[in-house]
Amino acid sequence: MSKILEQLATAIIEGDIDNTPKLVQKALDEGLEPLSILNDGMVMGMNEVGRRFKAGEMFVPEVLMSAEAMQAGLKILRPLLVSSGAKLLGKVIMATVQGDLHDIGKNLVGMMCEGAGFEVIDLGFDVPAERIVQAVKEHKPDIVGLSALLTTTMRQMAYTIKALEEAGLRDKVKVMVGGAPVDAEFAKKIGADGYGSNAAAGAELAKKLVGAA
Amino acid sequence: MGAVAEPSGVSQTVGSAGTAVTASTTGTAVAAYTAVMVTIKIGAVATIGAVAAHTAVSAAAALTAVTAVTGVLTTSPASPTITAGATAPCTLAGLIAQAAAESWMGLTLAQTIAPGLPFFMGGVTSILDMQTMIFSYGAPELALAECGLTELAHYAGIPLWNTGGCTDSKTLDEQAAIEGSFSVMAAALCGGDLTHDVGYTESAMTGSLFQLCMMDEAIGWSRRVTRGIEVNEETLAVEVIKSVGPNGHYLRHPHTRKFFKTEFWYPTLCDRHNYEEWSAAGSLPMRERVIAKVREILETHTPPPIKKETRDVIEKVLADAEARVKSTDTKKK
Numbered sequence: 001m002s003k004i005l006e007q008l009a010t011a012i013i014e015g016d017i018d019n020t021p022k023l024v025q026k027a028l029d030e031g032l033e034p035l036s037i038l039n040d041g042m043v044m045g046m047n048e049v050g051r052r053f054k055a056g057e058m059f060v061p062e063v064l065m066s067a068e069a070m071q072a073g074l075k076i077l078r079p080l081l082v083s084s085g086a087k088l089l090g091k092v093i094m095a096t097v098q099g100d101l102h103d104i105g106k107n108l109v110g111m112m113c114e115g116a117g118f119e120v121i122d123l124g125f126d127v128p129a130e131r132i133v134q135a136v137k138e139h140k141p142d143i144v145g146l147s148a149l150l151t152t153t154m155r156q157m158a159y160t161i162k163a164l165e166e167a168g169l170r171d172k173v174k175v176m177v178g179g180a181p182v183d184a185e186f187a188k189k190i191g192a193d194g195y196g197s198n199a200a201a202g203a204e205l206a207k208k209l210v211g212a213a
Numbered sequence: 214m215g216a217v218a219e220p221s222g223v224s225q226t227v228g229s230a231g232t233a234v235t236a237s238t239t240g241t242a243v244a245a246y247t248a249v250m251v252t253i254k255i256g257a258v259a260t261i262g263a264v265a266a267h268t269a270v271s272a273a274a275a276l277t278a279v280t281a282v283t284g285v286l287t288t289s290p291a292s293p294t295i296t297a298g299a300t301a302p303c304t305l306a307g308l309i310a311q312a313a314a315e316s317w318m319g320l321t322l323a324q325t326i327a328p329g330l331p332f333f334m335g336g337v338t339s340i341l342d343m344q345t346m347i348f349s350y351g352a353p354e355l356a357l358a359e360c361g362l363t364e365l366a367h368y369a370g371i372p373l374w375n376t377g378g379c380t381d382s383k384t385l386d387e388q389a390a391i392e393g394s395f396s397v398m399a400a401a402l403c404g405g406d407l408t409h410d411v412g413y414t415e416s417a418m419t420g421s422l423f424q425l426c427m428m429d430e431a432i433g434w435s436r437r438v439t440r441g442i443e444v445n446e447e448t449l450a451v452e453v454i455k456s457v458g459p460n461g462h463y464l465r466h467p468h469t470r471k472f473f474k475t476e477f478w479y480p481t482l483c484d485r486h487n488y489e490e491w492s493a494a495g496s497l498p499m500r501e502r503v504i505a506k507v508r509e510i511l512e513t514h515t516p517p518p519i520k521k522e523t524r525d526v527i528e529k530v531l532a533d534a535e536a537r538v539k540s541t542d543t544k545k546k
Contacts, residue, residue: 059343061298104299105346180418198346 012045015065067115090142096125102149292335335374351392356399375405378428437478
């Protein structure tokens with residue numbers, strides 16, 4: 001690994017939001033390929049963050065700093081990646097379902113997915129099934145991520161999946177679900193493709209769902 | 214070895230759904246728990262009803278206000294479940310400041326609409342665990358922040374809805390006992406007026422009768438501590454010490470007979486037998502004794518039915534509230 005990529009990985013691990021874009025620019029100036037900068041530098045750093053988080057050595061606020069550093073670097077890289085035709089991991093639509101105003105968990109999953117190399121479209125909270133269906137038609141995502149914090153709103157996830165089915169879109173996207181009252185059994189019951197127990201697990205799941213992990 | 218009733222007139226502020234239980238008799242723990250939960254719900258609805266009834270503002274504003282108040286009251290009166298590091302600052306001082314502000318927003322709103330409406334301040338103050346992302350019900354910060362909020366509430370002259378006897382453990386185990394007991398004790402020592410969530414396990418995902426029953430013991434223990442040490446001539450017992458003298462003992466002394474039942478608290482679950490006796494009784498660990506007791510209560514206890522007059526009043530309050538909410542809703546449309 002070249003020195004600059006190592007520095008970039010370190011900057012991501014340390015959540016250095018100021019230096020990451022500078023290092024990305026420096027790597028580009030040195031003539032490195034955008035895709036290599038992403039995969040051999042930034043993603044290497046993010047993978048280490050994931051390992052440390054699982055081992056209990058890093059905490060969520062630190063992981064978020066890393067994800068933010070990742071986003072800061074991607075701001076420069078993304079247009080270059082797109083124009084060079086390089087493919088990102090995939091596209092994820094995130095939403096907290098109708099009737100539920102709790103979006104912290106959903107936002108964290110979105111950030112982690114972005115950090116992992118996905119393009120994330122966030123529909124916000126209290127999102128009716130129709131809007132999610134509409135967004136799937138419009139953006140053609142690989143994954144729809146649904147979140148709910150309440151036992152009263154989690155069933156809305158099932159309605160949303162049903163709405164996707166009725167619109168003939170269900171086989172076009174993977175659906176992942178999460179939130180405090182949700183578990184793997186519930187996910188299975190409502191016909192989701194997967195369940196993530198926390199933000200990091202959500203991003204891992206997203207990778208799995210697109211065959212990247 | 215039934216529970217020894219604590220002397221009346223000791224009513225102090227330890228309070229809790231569970232404490233009330235201990236005061237009545239441990240045997241009714243489970244039924245009382247349900248009753249308390251029902252009371253809370255009815256109380257909230259009644260309060261909302263009162264808010265709607267007294268409203269002097271426009272229908273739309275009233276609805277907004279009712280919704281806002283409802284949001285605060287349905288979990289517990291004006292009691293934000295506030296998460297350090299997520300929905301509030303991660304410093305406990307900041308957490309308490311924001312909890313009080315949110316709660317007093319409810320107070321202000323309620324008093325504006327219905328002056329004099331009885332108010333109970335609350336706040337479930339704990340942390341977001343930065344590894345698991347759960348709102349911790351077993352963290353020392355929960356107990357500590359509750360103590361801080363209680364002091365603030367009492368400074369302002371408002372009773373407070375405290376939290377204790379709960380745990381992040383998934384089962385009835387040592388973790389559940391440690392976390393639950395410590396928060397019960399902290400709630401008792403800071404004088405929380407009504408301590409709720411007793412029996413919550415799995416970070417409040419599951420209400421456990423076993424945990425509730427075990428905490429009943431912790432509450433009894435804590436109440437003995439908060440009852441304190443009575444110091445006067447009779448309890449100092451200098452004359453008794455003299456009269457017993459060297460080589461004597463106190464077992465037969467009238468002073469002992471007079472005080473041992475009130476000075477000592479008697480556990481119903483914690484075992485004080487010697488090893489031989491304990492082993493002869495089946496070597497049951499605490500966990501199994503708790504489970505056996507809950508089963509016994511569930512099998513044998515018959516809760517006193519709610520009096521018809523009471524039930525009628527409850528139903529009227531509910532019906533009135535529903536009618537009011539519906540009419541407000543129609544007006545808005």
